[in-house]
Amino acid sequence: MSADLIDNRSKITKRTDSVLEAMNRASGRDKSEIVREVLDKWAVEQIHAATLIAKFAGSEGTARE
Numbered sequence: 001m002s003a004d005l006i007d008n009r010s011k012i013t014k015r016t017d018s019v020l021e022a023m024n025r026a027s028g029r030d031k032s033e034i035v036r037e038v039l040d041k042w043a044v045e046q047i048h049a050a051t052l053i054a055k056f057a058g059s060e061g062t063a064r065e
Helices: 014-027 031-059
Strands: none
Touching (some): 014 031
């Protein structure tokens, strides 16, 4: 991932931290790297969905009803 990084601190559940810790131990990757990967994948999926919504809603004439 070559994107510029910004600092983001947030609270997570104990369950999420446990999974991140297990993934860290299994892969040797830092927990913050795993979080970045998961969130970036989610962001790509959201952008894709929004693009499809705009495309299909616009083509069906329903974008501004």
